[in-house]
Amino acid sequence: MALLGLDLGGTKLALALLKEDGSVIKRKTAQVKDTRGGTRVGQLIKGQISDVINYSSDSGDEIKAIGISVPGISHAGKGTVWAPNIPGWEDYPLLAEVSSVTKEIPVVIDSDRACCIMGEVWKGNARGCRDAVFLAIGTGIGAGIIINGEILRGSHDIAGAIGWMALSRPFSSLYSGYGCFEYHASGDGIGRIAREYLEGESSYTGKLRKKAVEKITSYDVFDAYAKGDTLGAAVINQCVEFWGMAAANLVSLFNPEKIIFGGGVFGPAVSLIPVIKEEAAKWAQPISINQVVFDKSDLEGDAGVIGAGYLALKRLG
Protein backbone atom coordinates (compact mmCIF):
# COMPACT_ATOMS: atom_id res chain seq x y z
CA MET A 1 0.00 0.00 0.00
CA ALA A 2 1.00 3.63 -0.39
CA LEU A 3 0.04 7.10 0.83
CA LEU A 4 0.02 10.29 -1.20
CA GLY A 5 0.99 13.62 0.38
CA LEU A 6 0.60 16.98 -1.38
CA ASP A 7 1.88 20.38 -0.24
CA LEU A 8 0.52 23.41 -2.04
CA GLY A 9 2.77 26.47 -1.75
CA GLY A 10 2.77 29.87 -3.38
CA THR A 11 4.85 28.86 -6.40
CA LYS A 12 4.88 25.07 -6.45
CA LEU A 13 2.91 21.96 -5.63
CA ALA A 14 4.99 19.17 -4.06
CA LEU A 15 3.82 15.56 -4.15
CA ALA A 16 5.29 12.52 -2.39
CA LEU A 17 4.21 8.93 -2.78
CA LEU A 18 5.09 7.30 0.54
CA LYS A 19 5.22 3.89 2.10
CA GLU A 20 3.43 3.28 5.39
CA ASP A 21 6.74 3.76 7.23
CA GLY A 22 7.20 7.22 5.68
CA SER A 23 9.91 6.28 3.19
CA VAL A 24 9.54 7.99 -0.17
CA ILE A 25 8.61 5.89 -3.22
CA LYS A 26 8.45 8.83 -5.62
CA ARG A 27 8.55 12.61 -5.47
CA LYS A 28 7.27 15.17 -7.90
CA THR A 29 6.79 18.92 -8.05
CA ALA A 30 4.63 20.99 -10.33
CA GLN A 31 4.96 24.74 -10.84
CA VAL A 32 2.01 26.86 -9.77
CA LYS A 33 2.51 29.37 -12.57
CA ASP A 34 -0.68 31.32 -12.47
CA THR A 35 -2.97 31.52 -9.49
CA ARG A 36 -5.13 34.29 -10.97
CA GLY A 37 -7.88 31.82 -11.54
CA GLY A 38 -8.20 29.83 -8.32
CA THR A 39 -10.04 27.04 -10.16
CA ARG A 40 -6.88 26.48 -12.25
CA VAL A 41 -5.00 25.67 -9.03
CA GLY A 42 -7.74 23.20 -8.11
CA GLN A 43 -7.50 21.63 -11.56
CA LEU A 44 -3.69 21.43 -11.28
CA ILE A 45 -4.03 19.53 -7.98
CA LYS A 46 -6.68 17.23 -9.48
CA GLY A 47 -4.53 16.51 -12.55
CA GLN A 48 -1.41 15.80 -10.50
CA ILE A 49 -3.30 13.45 -8.17
CA SER A 50 -4.73 11.65 -11.19
CA ASP A 51 -1.24 11.19 -12.66
CA VAL A 52 0.15 9.74 -9.41
CA ILE A 53 -2.85 7.43 -8.97
CA ASN A 54 -2.22 6.07 -12.47
CA TYR A 55 1.50 5.69 -11.81
CA SER A 56 0.96 3.94 -8.49
CA SER A 57 -1.64 1.49 -9.76
CA ASP A 58 0.72 0.59 -12.64
CA SER A 59 3.62 0.04 -10.22
CA GLY A 60 1.61 -1.92 -7.68
CA ASP A 61 1.78 0.69 -4.88
CA GLU A 62 -1.93 1.23 -4.53
CA ILE A 63 -2.78 4.55 -2.83
CA LYS A 64 -4.95 3.98 0.25
CA ALA A 65 -5.28 7.59 1.45
CA ILE A 66 -4.37 11.13 0.37
CA GLY A 67 -3.39 14.15 2.47
CA ILE A 68 -3.26 17.73 1.16
CA SER A 69 -1.50 20.66 2.88
CA VAL A 70 -2.87 24.08 1.94
CA PRO A 71 -1.46 27.57 2.64
CA GLY A 72 -4.46 28.72 4.66
CA ILE A 73 -7.35 27.17 6.59
CA SER A 74 -9.12 23.87 5.99
CA HIS A 75 -12.77 23.61 7.02
CA ALA A 76 -12.76 19.87 7.52
CA GLY A 77 -16.49 19.57 8.07
CA LYS A 78 -17.33 21.21 4.72
CA GLY A 79 -14.30 20.12 2.69
CA THR A 80 -13.61 23.74 1.77
CA VAL A 81 -10.43 25.79 1.95
CA TRP A 82 -9.60 29.44 2.63
CA ALA A 83 -6.24 30.52 1.18
CA PRO A 84 -5.58 34.27 1.21
CA ASN A 85 -3.08 34.23 -1.68
CA ILE A 86 -5.21 32.28 -4.16
CA PRO A 87 -8.04 34.34 -5.68
CA GLY A 88 -11.41 32.66 -5.32
CA TRP A 89 -10.24 30.41 -2.49
CA GLU A 90 -12.29 32.18 0.17
CA ASP A 91 -14.35 29.01 0.67
CA TYR A 92 -13.12 26.83 -2.19
CA PRO A 93 -14.59 23.29 -2.40
CA LEU A 94 -11.25 21.52 -2.84
CA LEU A 95 -12.51 18.16 -1.54
CA ALA A 96 -15.34 18.14 -4.08
CA GLU A 97 -12.94 19.30 -6.82
CA VAL A 98 -10.55 16.36 -6.37
CA SER A 99 -13.24 13.74 -5.66
CA SER A 100 -13.82 12.95 -9.34
CA VAL A 101 -10.28 11.49 -9.51
CA THR A 102 -9.83 10.28 -5.92
CA LYS A 103 -13.19 8.44 -6.00
CA GLU A 104 -13.19 5.98 -3.06
CA ILE A 105 -9.75 6.95 -1.72
CA PRO A 106 -10.15 8.95 1.51
CA VAL A 107 -8.79 12.52 1.31
CA VAL A 108 -7.85 14.73 4.26
CA ILE A 109 -7.01 18.41 3.85
CA ASP A 110 -5.31 20.55 6.48
CA SER A 111 -3.42 23.81 6.93
CA ASP A 112 0.32 23.93 6.17
CA ARG A 113 1.15 24.66 9.81
CA ALA A 114 -0.85 21.64 11.00
CA CYS A 115 0.83 19.44 8.36
CA CYS A 116 4.29 20.73 9.36
CA ILE A 117 3.94 19.73 13.01
CA MET A 118 2.46 16.37 11.95
CA GLY A 119 5.48 15.82 9.68
CA GLU A 120 7.91 16.64 12.49
CA VAL A 121 6.01 14.33 14.88
CA TRP A 122 6.13 11.45 12.37
CA LYS A 123 9.60 11.77 10.88
CA GLY A 124 11.34 14.90 12.20
CA ASN A 125 12.52 16.60 15.39
CA ALA A 126 9.26 16.12 17.31
CA ARG A 127 9.24 12.36 16.66
CA GLY A 128 6.94 10.55 19.06
CA CYS A 129 5.71 13.74 20.80
CA ARG A 130 2.07 13.94 21.92
CA ASP A 131 2.22 17.69 22.77
CA ALA A 132 4.26 19.87 20.43
CA VAL A 133 4.16 23.15 18.52
CA PHE A 134 5.54 24.11 15.09
CA LEU A 135 6.18 27.85 15.19
CA ALA A 136 6.32 28.86 11.52
CA ILE A 137 8.05 32.22 11.07
CA GLY A 138 8.28 33.27 7.43
CA THR A 139 6.60 36.08 5.54
CA GLY A 140 3.85 35.71 8.17
CA ILE A 141 3.65 33.80 11.46
CA GLY A 142 1.47 30.85 12.42
CA ALA A 143 1.56 27.86 14.75
CA GLY A 144 0.66 24.21 14.25
CA ILE A 145 -0.24 22.79 17.64
CA ILE A 146 -0.59 19.12 18.63
CA ILE A 147 -2.39 18.25 21.86
CA ASN A 148 -2.34 14.64 22.99
CA GLY A 149 -1.51 13.67 19.40
CA GLU A 150 -4.33 15.63 17.76
CA ILE A 151 -4.28 18.95 15.89
CA LEU A 152 -5.73 21.89 17.81
CA ARG A 153 -8.48 23.19 15.50
CA GLY A 154 -10.63 25.52 17.60
CA SER A 155 -14.36 26.05 17.23
CA HIS A 156 -14.07 27.28 13.60
CA ASP A 157 -10.76 25.74 12.44
CA ILE A 158 -8.65 28.89 12.94
CA ALA A 159 -6.76 28.07 16.14
CA GLY A 160 -3.00 28.73 16.15
CA ALA A 161 -3.19 32.31 14.78
CA ILE A 162 -0.17 33.25 16.89
CA GLY A 163 0.85 36.12 14.58
CA TRP A 164 -1.90 38.06 16.39
CA MET A 165 -0.35 37.50 19.82
CA ALA A 166 -0.35 40.68 21.94
CA LEU A 167 3.17 41.12 23.33
CA SER A 168 3.89 44.85 23.44
CA ARG A 169 1.81 47.60 25.05
CA PRO A 170 0.21 49.94 24.19
CA PHE A 171 -1.77 48.90 21.11
CA SER A 172 -0.66 50.55 17.88
CA SER A 173 -2.89 50.90 14.82
CA LEU A 174 0.13 49.67 12.84
CA TYR A 175 -0.68 46.17 14.15
CA SER A 176 -4.03 46.04 12.32
CA GLY A 177 -3.88 43.59 9.45
CA TYR A 178 -0.84 41.74 10.86
CA GLY A 179 -1.12 41.24 14.59
CA CYS A 180 1.44 42.58 17.08
CA PHE A 181 3.81 39.57 16.98
CA GLU A 182 3.80 39.31 13.18
CA TYR A 183 4.24 43.08 12.79
CA HIS A 184 7.44 43.02 14.82
CA ALA A 185 8.99 39.61 14.26
CA SER A 186 7.98 37.92 10.98
CA GLY A 187 10.31 37.88 7.97
CA ASP A 188 8.47 40.89 6.58
CA GLY A 189 8.50 42.43 10.06
CA ILE A 190 12.30 42.24 10.26
CA GLY A 191 12.58 44.34 7.10
CA ARG A 192 9.85 46.69 8.30
CA ILE A 193 11.43 47.34 11.72
CA ALA A 194 14.86 47.88 10.10
CA ARG A 195 13.35 50.45 7.73
CA GLU A 196 11.69 52.22 10.70
CA TYR A 197 15.05 52.31 12.54
CA LEU A 198 16.85 53.61 9.42
CA GLU A 199 14.35 56.42 9.02
CA GLY A 200 14.63 57.34 12.71
CA GLU A 201 18.41 57.12 13.19
CA SER A 202 20.13 59.59 10.91
CA SER A 203 23.47 59.16 12.72
CA TYR A 204 23.76 55.52 11.61
CA THR A 205 26.18 55.07 8.68
CA GLY A 206 26.64 51.28 8.64
CA LYS A 207 26.06 48.54 6.11
CA LEU A 208 22.29 48.94 5.87
CA ARG A 209 22.78 52.50 4.48
CA LYS A 210 24.26 51.01 1.28
CA LYS A 211 20.84 50.12 -0.07
CA ALA A 212 17.74 52.26 -0.62
CA VAL A 213 15.76 52.16 2.65
CA GLU A 214 12.58 50.97 0.98
CA LYS A 215 14.41 47.94 -0.46
CA ILE A 216 15.79 46.61 2.84
CA THR A 217 14.58 43.05 3.55
CA SER A 218 15.15 40.48 6.28
CA TYR A 219 18.00 39.02 4.18
CA ASP A 220 19.88 42.32 4.38
CA VAL A 221 19.25 42.55 8.13
CA PHE A 222 20.52 39.00 8.82
CA ASP A 223 23.55 39.68 6.62
CA ALA A 224 24.34 42.92 8.46
CA TYR A 225 23.82 41.16 11.82
CA ALA A 226 26.22 38.36 10.82
CA LYS A 227 28.86 41.00 9.99
CA GLY A 228 28.55 42.75 13.35
CA ASP A 229 26.47 45.74 12.24
CA THR A 230 24.94 47.63 15.17
CA LEU A 231 21.57 48.34 13.55
CA GLY A 232 21.28 44.76 12.30
CA ALA A 233 22.01 43.59 15.84
CA ALA A 234 19.41 45.94 17.34
CA VAL A 235 16.70 44.60 15.02
CA ILE A 236 17.59 40.91 15.48
CA ASN A 237 17.96 41.26 19.26
CA GLN A 238 14.48 42.76 19.42
CA CYS A 239 13.20 39.82 17.37
CA VAL A 240 14.82 37.41 19.83
CA GLU A 241 12.88 39.17 22.59
CA PHE A 242 9.58 38.73 20.71
CA TRP A 243 10.30 35.13 19.68
CA GLY A 244 11.27 34.31 23.28
CA MET A 245 8.12 35.93 24.73
CA ALA A 246 5.85 34.15 22.24
CA ALA A 247 7.57 30.80 22.84
CA ALA A 248 7.29 31.38 26.61
CA ASN A 249 3.55 31.91 26.23
CA LEU A 250 3.24 28.64 24.31
CA VAL A 251 5.19 26.92 27.10
CA SER A 252 3.05 28.37 29.93
CA LEU A 253 -0.25 27.66 28.17
CA PHE A 254 0.41 24.27 26.52
CA ASN A 255 3.19 22.68 28.65
CA PRO A 256 4.53 21.04 25.45
CA GLU A 257 7.39 18.57 25.01
CA LYS A 258 8.84 20.42 22.01
CA ILE A 259 8.65 23.71 20.17
CA ILE A 260 9.96 23.42 16.61
CA PHE A 261 11.10 26.67 14.96
CA GLY A 262 10.49 26.58 11.22
CA GLY A 263 9.59 28.74 8.24
CA GLY A 264 11.93 30.84 6.10
CA VAL A 265 13.38 32.85 9.01
CA PHE A 266 14.66 29.56 10.61
CA GLY A 267 16.76 29.43 8.18
CA PRO A 268 19.17 32.16 9.20
CA ALA A 269 17.84 32.39 12.75
CA VAL A 270 18.46 28.71 13.64
CA SER A 271 21.67 29.60 15.48
CA LEU A 272 19.64 31.94 17.72
CA ILE A 273 17.46 29.16 19.19
CA PRO A 274 19.61 28.89 22.38
CA VAL A 275 19.28 32.65 23.10
CA ILE A 276 15.55 32.48 22.31
CA LYS A 277 15.31 29.76 24.96
CA GLU A 278 17.19 32.01 27.43
CA GLU A 279 14.73 34.85 26.76
CA ALA A 280 11.75 32.49 27.09
CA ALA A 281 13.10 31.15 30.40
CA LYS A 282 12.80 34.64 31.94
CA TRP A 283 9.06 34.76 31.23
CA ALA A 284 7.66 31.22 31.20
CA GLN A 285 6.18 29.05 33.91
CA PRO A 286 9.41 27.88 35.59
CA ILE A 287 8.61 24.15 35.74
CA SER A 288 7.21 23.96 32.19
CA ILE A 289 10.25 25.68 30.68
CA ASN A 290 12.44 22.88 32.04
CA GLN A 291 10.17 20.24 30.49
CA VAL A 292 10.35 21.60 26.93
CA VAL A 293 12.97 21.33 24.19
CA PHE A 294 13.36 24.11 21.60
CA ASP A 295 14.58 22.73 18.28
CA LYS A 296 14.79 23.55 14.59
CA SER A 297 12.73 21.84 11.93
CA ASP A 298 14.36 18.63 10.79
CA LEU A 299 12.33 18.23 7.60
CA GLU A 300 12.44 21.92 6.60
CA GLY A 301 10.75 22.30 3.20
CA ASP A 302 9.51 18.70 3.30
CA ALA A 303 7.62 19.00 6.60
CA GLY A 304 4.32 19.86 4.88
CA VAL A 305 4.29 17.08 2.31
CA ILE A 306 5.47 14.44 4.84
CA GLY A 307 2.90 15.68 7.37
CA ALA A 308 0.17 15.50 4.73
CA GLY A 309 1.19 11.88 4.16
CA TYR A 310 0.99 11.24 7.91
CA LEU A 311 -2.51 12.75 8.05
CA ALA A 312 -3.44 10.32 5.27
CA LEU A 313 -2.03 7.43 7.33
CA LYS A 314 -3.87 8.58 10.47
CA ARG A 315 -7.09 8.77 8.46
CA LEU A 316 -6.78 5.03 7.87
CA GLY A 317 -6.82 4.61 11.66
Next chain:
Amino acid sequence: MALLGLDLGGTKLALALLKEDGSVIKRKTAQVKDTRGGTRVGQLIKGQISDVINYSSDSGDEIKAIGISVPGISHAGKGTVWAPNIPGWEDYPLLAEVSSVTKEIPVVIDSDRACCIMGEVWKGNARGCRDAVFLAIGTGIGAGIIINGEILRGSHDIAGAIGWMALSRPFSSLYSGYGCFEYHASGDGIGRIAREYLEGESSYTGKLRKKAVEKITSYDVFDAYAKGDTLGAAVINQCVEFWGMAAANLVSLFNPEKIIFGGGVFGPAVSLIPVIKEEAAKWAQPISINQVVFDKSDLEGDAGVIGAGYLALKRLG
Protein backbone atom coordinates in the same frame (compact mmCIF):
# COMPACT_ATOMS: atom_id res chain seq x y z
CA MET B 1 -27.51 6.69 41.10
CA ALA B 2 -25.59 9.70 42.39
CA LEU B 3 -22.31 11.51 41.87
CA LEU B 4 -20.17 13.14 44.55
CA GLY B 5 -18.25 16.35 43.84
CA LEU B 6 -15.73 17.86 46.25
CA ASP B 7 -14.02 21.24 46.01
CA LEU B 8 -11.05 21.84 48.31
CA GLY B 9 -10.34 25.52 48.89
CA GLY B 10 -8.03 27.39 51.23
CA THR B 11 -10.48 27.57 54.13
CA LYS B 12 -13.25 25.12 53.34
CA LEU B 13 -14.09 21.84 51.70
CA ALA B 14 -17.38 21.89 49.75
CA LEU B 15 -19.21 18.67 48.93
CA ALA B 16 -22.24 18.15 46.70
CA LEU B 17 -24.18 14.94 46.18
CA LEU B 18 -25.63 15.26 42.68
CA LYS B 19 -28.05 13.48 40.43
CA GLU B 20 -26.94 12.49 36.94
CA ASP B 21 -28.68 15.62 35.57
CA GLY B 22 -26.62 17.88 37.87
CA SER B 23 -29.38 18.68 40.33
CA VAL B 24 -28.24 18.79 43.94
CA ILE B 25 -29.41 16.07 46.35
CA LYS B 26 -27.41 17.34 49.31
CA ARG B 27 -24.72 19.89 50.01
CA LYS B 28 -22.22 20.09 52.80
CA THR B 29 -19.19 22.16 53.74
CA ALA B 30 -16.42 21.44 56.22
CA GLN B 31 -13.98 24.00 57.58
CA VAL B 32 -10.33 23.47 56.71
CA LYS B 33 -9.11 24.86 60.03
CA ASP B 34 -5.54 23.80 60.05
CA THR B 35 -3.55 22.97 56.97
CA ARG B 36 -0.23 22.87 58.81
CA GLY B 37 -0.20 19.14 58.55
CA GLY B 38 -1.08 18.28 54.96
CA THR B 39 -2.04 14.74 55.95
CA ARG B 40 -4.79 16.23 58.16
CA VAL B 41 -6.34 17.77 55.07
CA GLY B 42 -6.19 14.38 53.36
CA GLN B 43 -7.84 12.77 56.37
CA LEU B 44 -10.53 15.46 56.43
CA ILE B 45 -11.37 14.70 52.79
CA LYS B 46 -11.42 10.95 53.47
CA GLY B 47 -13.66 11.36 56.49
CA GLN B 48 -16.11 13.63 54.66
CA ILE B 49 -16.31 11.25 51.70
CA SER B 50 -16.94 8.37 54.09
CA ASP B 51 -19.80 10.29 55.75
CA VAL B 52 -21.48 11.07 52.42
CA ILE B 53 -21.07 7.48 51.18
CA ASN B 54 -22.82 6.27 54.35
CA TYR B 55 -25.57 8.88 53.99
CA SER B 56 -26.15 8.08 50.33
CA SER B 57 -26.29 4.32 50.76
CA ASP B 58 -28.82 4.84 53.58
CA SER B 59 -30.95 7.10 51.38
CA GLY B 60 -30.77 4.91 48.28
CA ASP B 61 -28.71 7.36 46.16
CA GLU B 62 -25.77 5.09 45.58
CA ILE B 63 -22.61 7.00 44.59
CA LYS B 64 -21.24 5.73 41.27
CA ALA B 65 -18.27 8.09 40.87
CA ILE B 66 -16.44 10.83 42.78
CA GLY B 67 -14.69 13.96 41.49
CA ILE B 68 -12.31 16.10 43.57
CA SER B 69 -11.21 19.65 42.73
CA VAL B 70 -7.87 20.68 44.26
CA PRO B 71 -6.23 24.13 44.49
CA GLY B 72 -3.16 23.15 42.46
CA ILE B 73 -2.15 20.45 40.00
CA SER B 74 -3.39 16.89 39.69
CA HIS B 75 -1.01 14.29 38.27
CA ALA B 76 -3.69 11.98 36.97
CA GLY B 77 -1.32 9.17 36.01
CA LYS B 78 0.11 8.92 39.53
CA GLY B 79 -2.94 9.95 41.57
CA THR B 80 -0.86 12.62 43.31
CA VAL B 81 -1.52 16.31 43.90
CA TRP B 82 0.65 19.43 44.12
CA ALA B 83 -0.98 22.26 46.07
CA PRO B 84 1.29 25.17 46.96
CA ASN B 85 -0.71 26.33 49.97
CA ILE B 86 -0.94 22.98 51.75
CA PRO B 87 2.33 21.93 53.41
CA GLY B 88 3.45 18.46 52.36
CA TRP B 89 1.28 18.48 49.24
CA GLU B 90 4.23 18.71 46.84
CA ASP B 91 3.37 15.28 45.48
CA TYR B 92 0.67 14.11 47.89
CA PRO B 93 -0.93 10.69 47.16
CA LEU B 94 -4.52 11.87 47.53
CA LEU B 95 -5.98 9.05 45.42
CA ALA B 96 -4.30 6.42 47.60
CA GLU B 97 -5.37 8.33 50.75
CA VAL B 98 -9.09 8.26 49.91
CA SER B 99 -9.10 4.76 48.37
CA SER B 100 -9.64 3.01 51.70
CA VAL B 101 -13.11 4.61 51.90
CA THR B 102 -13.97 4.93 48.20
CA LYS B 103 -13.04 1.28 47.52
CA GLU B 104 -14.54 0.30 44.15
CA ILE B 105 -16.03 3.73 43.39
CA PRO B 106 -13.97 5.45 40.64
CA VAL B 107 -12.34 8.72 41.76
CA VAL B 108 -11.08 11.48 39.47
CA ILE B 109 -9.01 14.40 40.76
CA ASP B 110 -8.36 17.61 38.84
CA SER B 111 -7.24 21.20 39.30
CA ASP B 112 -9.74 23.83 40.43
CA ARG B 113 -9.43 25.70 37.14
CA ALA B 114 -10.15 22.54 35.13
CA CYS B 115 -13.15 21.76 37.37
CA CYS B 116 -14.46 25.34 37.03
CA ILE B 117 -14.61 25.23 33.22
CA MET B 118 -16.14 21.74 33.37
CA GLY B 119 -18.80 23.07 35.75
CA GLU B 120 -19.60 25.98 33.43
CA VAL B 121 -19.75 23.63 30.42
CA TRP B 122 -22.18 21.30 32.22
CA LYS B 123 -24.45 23.70 34.10
CA GLY B 124 -23.20 27.28 33.65
CA ASN B 125 -22.48 29.95 31.07
CA ALA B 126 -20.42 27.69 28.77
CA ARG B 127 -23.20 25.10 28.57
CA GLY B 128 -22.72 22.77 25.62
CA CYS B 129 -19.40 24.32 24.52
CA ARG B 130 -16.67 22.04 23.15
CA ASP B 131 -13.98 24.77 23.14
CA ALA B 132 -14.00 27.16 26.10
CA VAL B 133 -11.74 28.81 28.67
CA PHE B 134 -12.31 29.68 32.34
CA LEU B 135 -10.00 32.60 33.11
CA ALA B 136 -9.70 32.55 36.91
CA ILE B 137 -8.50 35.89 38.26
CA GLY B 138 -8.25 35.95 42.03
CA THR B 139 -5.23 36.14 44.32
CA GLY B 140 -3.38 34.49 41.42
CA ILE B 141 -4.32 33.82 37.80
CA GLY B 142 -4.89 30.52 36.01
CA ALA B 143 -6.90 29.15 33.10
CA GLY B 144 -8.98 26.01 32.71
CA ILE B 145 -9.09 25.18 29.00
CA ILE B 146 -11.42 22.76 27.21
CA ILE B 147 -10.52 21.59 23.69
CA ASN B 148 -13.06 19.52 21.83
CA GLY B 149 -14.68 18.70 25.18
CA GLU B 150 -11.51 17.57 26.93
CA ILE B 151 -9.31 19.36 29.47
CA LEU B 152 -5.98 20.64 28.11
CA ARG B 153 -3.40 18.97 30.36
CA GLY B 154 -0.05 19.37 28.62
CA SER B 155 2.84 16.93 28.76
CA HIS B 156 3.18 17.15 32.58
CA ASP B 157 -0.31 18.30 33.69
CA ILE B 158 0.60 21.99 34.09
CA ALA B 159 -0.97 23.54 30.98
CA GLY B 160 -3.03 26.71 31.49
CA ALA B 161 -0.43 28.59 33.58
CA ILE B 162 -1.59 31.87 32.03
CA GLY B 163 -0.44 33.98 34.99
CA TRP B 164 3.03 33.64 33.40
CA MET B 165 1.91 35.14 30.11
CA ALA B 166 4.42 37.68 28.74
CA LEU B 167 2.48 40.82 27.83
CA SER B 168 4.71 43.82 28.61
CA ARG B 169 8.28 44.43 27.45
CA PRO B 170 10.98 44.60 28.64
CA PHE B 171 11.29 41.81 31.20
CA SER B 172 11.40 42.97 34.81
CA SER B 173 12.89 40.92 37.64
CA LEU B 174 9.74 41.87 39.59
CA TYR B 175 7.86 39.30 37.47
CA SER B 176 9.88 36.38 38.90
CA GLY B 177 7.73 34.26 41.17
CA TYR B 178 4.46 35.58 39.68
CA GLY B 179 4.63 35.86 35.91
CA CYS B 180 4.11 39.14 34.04
CA PHE B 181 0.30 38.89 33.71
CA GLU B 182 -0.24 37.88 37.34
CA TYR B 183 2.16 40.56 38.58
CA HIS B 184 0.13 43.30 36.92
CA ALA B 185 -3.46 42.09 36.87
CA SER B 186 -4.30 39.53 39.58
CA GLY B 187 -6.21 40.53 42.70
CA ASP B 188 -2.90 40.86 44.55
CA GLY B 189 -1.48 42.64 41.49
CA ILE B 190 -4.18 45.33 41.64
CA GLY B 191 -3.14 46.22 45.18
CA ARG B 192 0.55 46.03 44.27
CA ILE B 193 0.26 48.33 41.24
CA ALA B 194 -1.82 50.81 43.26
CA ARG B 195 0.84 50.89 45.97
CA GLU B 196 3.54 51.50 43.33
CA TYR B 197 1.49 54.38 41.88
CA LEU B 198 0.93 55.85 45.36
CA GLU B 199 4.64 55.78 46.11
CA GLY B 200 5.45 57.36 42.74
CA GLU B 201 2.79 60.08 42.57
CA SER B 202 3.20 62.43 45.48
CA SER B 203 0.78 64.98 43.97
CA TYR B 204 -2.17 62.57 44.30
CA THR B 205 -4.40 63.40 47.28
CA GLY B 206 -7.47 61.26 46.53
CA LYS B 207 -9.33 58.50 48.35
CA LEU B 208 -6.51 55.98 48.32
CA ARG B 209 -4.38 58.33 50.47
CA LYS B 210 -6.76 57.75 53.39
CA LYS B 211 -5.23 54.39 54.18
CA ALA B 212 -1.63 53.42 54.88
CA VAL B 213 -0.04 52.62 51.51
CA GLU B 214 1.10 49.16 52.57
CA LYS B 215 -2.49 48.20 53.48
CA ILE B 216 -4.08 49.07 50.11
CA THR B 217 -5.78 46.04 48.55
CA SER B 218 -7.77 45.38 45.39
CA TYR B 219 -10.97 46.05 47.37
CA ASP B 220 -9.82 49.59 48.09
CA VAL B 221 -8.88 50.11 44.43
CA PHE B 222 -12.25 48.88 43.12
CA ASP B 223 -14.03 51.04 45.71
CA ALA B 224 -12.03 54.13 44.67
CA TYR B 225 -12.64 53.34 40.99
CA ALA B 226 -16.39 53.05 41.58
CA LYS B 227 -16.35 56.48 43.22
CA GLY B 228 -14.55 58.14 40.30
CA ASP B 229 -11.08 58.34 41.84
CA THR B 230 -8.36 59.08 39.25
CA LEU B 231 -5.72 56.76 40.65
CA GLY B 232 -8.24 53.94 41.07
CA ALA B 233 -9.25 54.49 37.44
CA ALA B 234 -5.63 54.44 36.25
CA VAL B 235 -4.98 51.09 37.95
CA ILE B 236 -8.22 49.45 36.79
CA ASN B 237 -7.86 50.78 33.24
CA GLN B 238 -4.39 49.26 33.05
CA CYS B 239 -5.85 45.96 34.30
CA VAL B 240 -8.47 46.11 31.54
CA GLU B 241 -5.61 46.45 29.05
CA PHE B 242 -3.87 43.36 30.46
CA TRP B 243 -7.08 41.33 30.74
CA GLY B 244 -7.99 42.28 27.16
CA MET B 245 -4.54 41.36 25.81
CA ALA B 246 -4.51 38.00 27.61
CA ALA B 247 -8.06 37.21 26.47
CA ALA B 248 -7.09 38.21 22.90
CA ASN B 249 -4.19 35.74 23.03
CA LEU B 250 -6.55 32.97 24.15
CA VAL B 251 -8.86 33.88 21.25
CA SER B 252 -6.08 33.90 18.62
CA LEU B 253 -4.51 30.63 19.85
CA PHE B 254 -7.59 28.57 20.77
CA ASN B 255 -10.43 30.01 18.62
CA PRO B 256 -12.84 29.22 21.50
CA GLU B 257 -16.62 29.60 21.66
CA LYS B 258 -16.56 31.21 25.13
CA ILE B 259 -14.22 32.79 27.61
CA ILE B 260 -15.66 32.78 31.13
CA PHE B 261 -14.23 35.36 33.55
CA GLY B 262 -14.24 34.03 37.10
CA GLY B 263 -12.36 34.14 40.38
CA GLY B 264 -12.59 36.73 43.15
CA VAL B 265 -11.84 39.74 40.90
CA PHE B 266 -14.96 38.88 38.76
CA GLY B 267 -16.66 39.78 41.28
CA PRO B 268 -16.25 43.53 41.13
CA ALA B 269 -14.85 43.50 37.59
CA VAL B 270 -17.87 41.75 36.00
CA SER B 271 -19.23 45.07 34.72
CA LEU B 272 -15.93 45.60 32.85
CA ILE B 273 -16.34 42.53 30.61
CA PRO B 274 -17.67 44.61 27.66
CA VAL B 275 -14.65 46.98 27.75
CA ILE B 276 -12.32 43.99 28.13
CA LYS B 277 -13.87 42.62 24.92
CA GLU B 278 -13.28 45.99 23.22
CA GLU B 279 -9.62 45.92 24.25
CA ALA B 280 -9.27 42.27 23.12
CA ALA B 281 -10.84 43.12 19.74
CA LYS B 282 -7.95 45.50 18.99
CA TRP B 283 -5.39 42.71 19.33
CA ALA B 284 -7.02 39.39 18.46
CA GLN B 285 -7.31 37.48 15.19
CA PRO B 286 -10.20 39.44 13.63
CA ILE B 287 -12.36 36.48 12.59
CA SER B 288 -11.89 34.56 15.85
CA ILE B 289 -12.85 37.55 18.00
CA ASN B 290 -16.24 37.63 16.27
CA GLN B 291 -16.77 33.92 16.99
CA VAL B 292 -16.25 34.14 20.75
CA VAL B 293 -18.48 35.27 23.61
CA PHE B 294 -16.98 36.79 26.77
CA ASP B 295 -19.13 36.05 29.80
CA LYS B 296 -19.05 35.93 33.58
CA SER B 297 -19.13 32.74 35.58
CA ASP B 298 -22.70 31.59 36.16
CA LEU B 299 -21.92 29.15 38.97
CA GLU B 300 -19.41 31.41 40.74
CA GLY B 301 -18.32 29.69 43.97
CA ASP B 302 -20.08 26.46 42.96
CA ALA B 303 -18.26 26.01 39.64
CA GLY B 304 -15.55 23.82 41.17
CA VAL B 305 -17.81 21.41 43.06
CA ILE B 306 -20.28 21.10 40.14
CA GLY B 307 -17.39 20.60 37.71
CA ALA B 308 -15.91 17.91 39.96
CA GLY B 309 -19.29 16.17 39.81
CA TYR B 310 -19.26 16.44 36.01
CA LEU B 311 -15.77 14.92 35.86
CA ALA B 312 -17.16 12.04 37.93
CA LEU B 313 -20.04 11.64 35.45
CA LYS B 314 -17.66 11.74 32.47
CA ARG B 315 -15.51 9.08 34.15
CA LEU B 316 -18.51 6.75 33.93
CA GLY B 317 -18.43 7.30 30.14
